[in-house]
Amino acid sequence: MWWSNNEQRKQQKETIKNIIKRTKLTEKTAQTATSSAETPPGLSHSLPTSATYSEATARTRAPSIDSQHSTSYDFNQPLTHDYYDYHPHIASPPYDTNAHYQPFPSTPYEVDIKTERQMFVNDIPTRRDSSISTFSTYQPPPSQPTLPSFPEDDWINESIYNTGDMFSGEEGLDLDFFDFSHGNPQSSQQALIQVDDCDRPLLDHFIDNVLRLIFPILEVNQHGSARSEVILPALESNRCYLHCCLSVSAIHLKSTRGLQGEQIDNDILRHRCATITELCGALNNDSNHLQILEATLGMIFFQCSVGRPSDALPDVPWHAHFEAATSLVRKLELPHAMIHDNSAQLHPPFNMTLASWIDILGATMLGRSPQFADTYREKNQSGSTSGLCELMGCEDSMMYLISEIACLDALKLANGINDMQLCQLIGSLGKSLDTTEVPPESLTWPCSSTGAIRPKQLSRNMTAIFRVAARIYLCSLVPHTSKEDPTMQNLIERFVAILPLIPYGPDGFDRSIVWPLLIAGSQSTSRSIFRQALAERMASLGEHAEFGSFGRMVRLLQEVWCQSDEADRAESGQNVHWRDVMQQKGWDFLLI
Secondary structure, rough: OOOHHHHHHHHHHHHHHHHHHHHHHHHHHHHHHHHOOOOOOOOHOOOHHHHHHHHHHEEEEOOOOOOOOOOOOOOOOEEEEEEOOOOOOOOOOOOOOOOOOOOOOOOEEEEEEEEEEEEEEEEEEEEEEHHHEEEOOOOOOOOOOOOOOOHHHHHHHHHHHHHHHHHHOOOOOOOOOOOOOOOOOOOOOEEOOOOOOOHHHHHHHHHHHHHHHHHHHHHHHHHOHHHHHHHHHHHHHHHHHHHHHHHHHHHHHHHOOOOHHHHHHHHHHHHHHHHHHHHHHHHHHHHOOHHHHHHHHHHHHHHHHHHOOOOOOOOOHHHHHHHHHHHHHHHHHHHHHHHHHHHHHHOHHHHHHEEEEEEHHHHHOOOOOOOOHHHHHHHHHHHHOHHHHHHHOOOHHHHHHHHHHHHHHHHHOOOOOOOHHHHHHHHHHHHHHHHOOOOOHHOOOEOOOOOEOHHHHHHHHHHHHHHHHHHHHHHOOOOOOOOOOHHHHHHHHHHHHHHHHHHOOOOOOOOHHHHHHHHHHHOOOOOOOHHHHHHHHHHHHHHHOOHHHHHHHHHHHHHHHHHHHHHHHHHOOOOOOOHHHHHHHHHOOOOO
């Protein structure tokens, strides 16, 4: 047989090459004859069919004889996943219109590729495999392989991803904005994640189906960073974080596929308990504070992307986890670092930015002041960034003002202020919100003509949504206010008018504006156009509207509307607050 040794394989290769050459010569002769018969221009230049080169393209050589184990393969290799195999919201570049692409040559080039694989055990080489594959390509070989690349070779970055065609003239994205806890991305594009065989399906499901749900805005602003610089490195190096992600994966599997039974519940609880055990062990050792903070924030935040409102398995409330996270943030002196660097801070610590997001909006869930309100106040006065806009879409200054409103809300609940002082502070915060307003014509559809997301326009639209929600939240603090007040209803109408500027559907960003939807929805009446607008967004999301924070927000609003509409029919004049409904139902939701 021709593949039994190298010499016979070489002879077979030469035979096939000769066959291809003769075939090409025959085709060229026929093509010349056809052209001389006044064939219309263009028809004689059609590309060859796939069958023409079936012999040349369908050949792959067997492993060479210098392989010690050429007929076997090690199926016990560590599970690997590519860092960059998923990039949502990136439109395909217009390759066919690029000037660098010239017509294909009439004859394909034949390329031989030799692949070698060597395995080491305790740094001792134990096995070596090699194989040679042959295929045809229309890409010409370089004229001088030793010459440096030409500047034109960078057209993919310069002509596609950094041009107005892709992002409609917006300035380039800062791919090094955050200071990630894992430093620079690894040089290898492979992430080796050690996991038990029984948990590999959970890890696969997390990477393939859950990971893309977690940081959609960060993915738009810094393509691939959520995957390559946050989650996959943590899965490699942080066992506590890994158990957290496996638990979240099991929750997502159970909710999306309707799995029932002890096995899936045991997977959820097993990894949930393993996460807590790892955390407690690290806390007792008073070590690895950054890894503990990373895992703790993951336990809080990842739950916002998965699960149903009806999930009943025992779990630690998110705010209990956040108390531990707050202690770790202070121990690591992250607030001090952000204030100390202030306007010169070009790379905010990612974990501090994520903690700030949870802190500000989570405080509104509990009716408390944010833990780091003083930090946000100082950064607002200095005009410096915390990275919130790049992470969750709303500009930092707006989030700082929401923190101030949450502080006022907590002060009102604690009866620490009289009505006159309250109204004065409400008026002052209202003026601060006025300074952040933008011209209406600046709010446009955030997708370019190619369908690509324009990150800065998306952020501008999302900030406008958060701004109106912040006004609604602030007006709800006015003594004796009612959702029937004309001012409140005008704000609801403004909210609904801006809502279409947020892309909708499974690949849209409805799940990134859960908090504004909650605030606006809680003040909508049975006659409000908001309810119809929300129903349309839910329909566009399909089954995705039932999961994560969005599904919990919808469930909460449905209960608020049920009680509120009943109170309106009874003309009791009662204002039903969404926090009271959560307390009645025993719900500890973090709706961000």
